[in-house]
Amino acid sequence: MSRTNADIARTRALWTANKPGETGAPAYEPNPPVPWQVALALAAALLWQSSLGASLQFRGAGISFVPLIVAWYAVRMGWLRGLTFGLIAGACEDALAGSTGAAWTLATGLIGLACGRLRGTWFADTRLALVPGAALATFLRYCAFAVAMQSEGRPLALPLTHLHVALWQSAFGAIVAFVVLRLFPRLGAANPHRR
Amino acid sequence: MIVAAAIALIQLDSLKTGKPSVIAVAVTSIAVFAQEAGAAAGTFARGAAASVANAPRLAEQNAELREKDRLLRIENARLREALAAAPDARAIAALAEQTGAGTLATIVGYDPESVSRSVTIDRGSLAGIAPGDGVMSDGGVVGRVVAVAPLSSTVLLVTDGASKVPAVVERGRWWGIATGTNTAIRLEYVSQDAKLKLGDIVVTGEGRSFHAGLEIGRITSVDHPDGALYQTAIVTPSVAFGRLAHVLVLRHS
Numbered sequence: 001m002s003r004t005n006a007d008i009a010r011t012r013a014l015w016t017a018n019k020p021g022e023t024g025a026p027a028y029e030p031n032p033p034v035p036w037q038v039a040l041a042l043a044a045a046l047l048w049q050s051s052l053g054a055s056l057q058f059r060g061a062g063i064s065f066v067p068l069i070v071a072w073y074a075v076r077m078g079w080l081r082g083l084t085f086g087l088i089a090g091a092c093e094d095a096l097a098g099s100t101g102a103a104w105t106l107a108t109g110l111i112g113l114a115c116g117r118l119r120g121t122w123f124a125d126t127r128l129a130l131v132p133g134a135a136l137a138t139f140l141r142y143c144a145f146a147v148a149m150q151s152e153g154r155p156l157a158l159p160l161t162h163l164h165v166a167l168w169q170s171a172f173g174a175i176v177a178f179v180v181l182r183l184f185p186r187l188g189a190a191n192p193h194r195r
Numbered sequence: 196m197i198v199a200a201a202i203a204l205i206q207l208d209s210l211k212t213g214k215p216s217v218i219a220v221a222v223t224s225i226a227v228f229a230q231e232a233g234a235a236a237g238t239f240a241r242g243a244a245a246s247v248a249n250a251p252r253l254a255e256q257n258a259e260l261r262e263k264d265r266l267l268r269i270e271n272a273r274l275r276e277a278l279a280a281a282p283d284a285r286a287i288a289a290l291a292e293q294t295g296a297g298t299l300a301t302i303v304g305y306d307p308e309s310v311s312r313s314v315t316i317d318r319g320s321l322a323g324i325a326p327g328d329g330v331m332s333d334g335g336v337v338g339r340v341v342a343v344a345p346l347s348s349t350v351l352l353v354t355d356g357a358s359k360v361p362a363v364v365e366r367g368r369w370w371g372i373a374t375g376t377n378t379a380i381r382l383e384y385v386s387q388d389a390k391l392k393l394g395d396i397v398v399t400g401e402g403r404s405f406h407a408g409l410e411i412g413r414i415t416s417v418d419h420p421d422g423a424l425y426q427t428a429i430v431t432p433s434v435a436f437g438r439l440a441h442v443l444v445l446r447h448s
Contacts, residue, residue: 043229046226046307047226047229047230047233048233049307049308050226050230050233050304050305050306050307050315051229051230051233051234051237051303051304051305052233052236052237052240053307054304054305054306054307054309055237055241057309060309060377061309062309064307064308066307080196080199083199084198084199084202087199087202087203087206088202090206091202091205091206091216091218091219091222092218092222092226093307093308094206094219095215095216095218095219095220095221095222095223095226095344096222096223096226096304096306096307096315097306097307097308097310097311097313097349098306098311098313098315098341098342098348098349098351099306099311099313099341099342099349099351099355099357100310100311101209101210102203102206102207102209102210104308105202105203105206106203106206109199109202109203145310152210154357161356161377162309162310162377165309165310169308
């Protein structure tokens with residue numbers, strides 16, 4: 001829905017009142033994620049990855065939706081909620097994997113925290129940044145997972161064996177992010193705290 | 196902040212104690228129902244796709260299978276005769292029957308990130324399954340149980356890099372350790388004087404999770420370096436993990 005001139009004028013007036021020295025105003029309305037929709041998306045992603053998605057793999061790698069959902073939620077909601085959501089998502093993955101200890105919990109929490117720090121910046125609402133950002137978040141989460149696994153006593157050789165899987169997953173993540181943002185541009189819209 | 200700290204502490208405490216956390220128990224208990232539905236849908240979809248793809252070859256396959264069936268019947272009769280002639284073998288078979296064959300389970304889930312070679316089965320501590328229990332299928336050794344929730348368990352496949360199973364080359368009784376390589380199994384620490392051959396059958400040695408004699412796979416390559424203390428062989432698993440649907444959990448003794 002397009003904004004009327006009156007809406008824009010009202011937002012501009014509010015902005016100017018709060019920031020007397022600045023004349024710029026946020027270009028978009030606040031667009032926070034709906035909690036139940038995010039929870040549903042996470043549950044669907046976990047279910048897909050742990051059942052049917054396991055059969056649909058390319059070179060041992062399937063699409064990992066969990067880091068994408070966590071990163072997207074975090075850049076819109078901030079580091080604390082991103083961290084919490086990341087920990088919950090990671091704990092669910094650890095529960096389903098069974099043999100990864102708390103490695104996914106820590107890695108996904110860390111990604112939620114890091115992405116949350118980008119809230120309100122240019123990275124949070126620019127498709128040009130979100131698409132490679134999805135790949136980067138997936139890969140960095142895997143690196144954090146590898147470090148956590150090593151600290152839990154597993155040899156580093158194991159995560160290194162799966163490095164190609166992480167690279168493929170990152171590429172798939174970027175493709176998924178691109179397609180989703182093309183289909184649902186609203187998901188890439190800005191939040192009110194853009195600096 | 197409190198929620199985040201609580202989740203992190205619960206997970207770390209679970210890691211320290213080695214028991215599944217409250218979160219893990221809750222998630223697996225809920226997920227097992229959804230995964231069962233997903234697995235059923237997946238099996239149906241795979242079956243339907245395979246049927247469509249194989250339709251032109253069905254007649255040829257049917258004839259081939261009938262011939263195989265005839266040969267197997269002959270082989271079966273011969274083996275029955277051999278079993279009847281060997282009192283020890285018959286006693287072992289009877290013992291296996293007495294102790295109970297184990298718990299039948301269905302595979303309902305996989306590692307969500309495909310990092311570890313593990314599967315989730317639909318039987319847990321309520322069915323008497325415990326960590327360390329061996330898991331096998333009609334093809335041979337599948338893996339061992341590493342995590343147990345009330346309604347589900349996680350099985351680390353024998354092909355996972357963290358899996359280690361005491362193994363014996365059946366022909367010469369040479370011992371080794373079967374370690375996963377993610378796609379196959381590496382038989383390590385086999386003494387240099389062992390004369391390994393391609394096609395040799397590798398079975399389990401008596402161990403924590405398995406009794407002796409369960410088939411792991413067949414040797415497909417041998418690395419026999421000069422000057423090394425041990426030789427190594429690559430073993431192709433006898434179980435087709437991609438098509439695995441049902442397994443038998445052996446009680447840990």
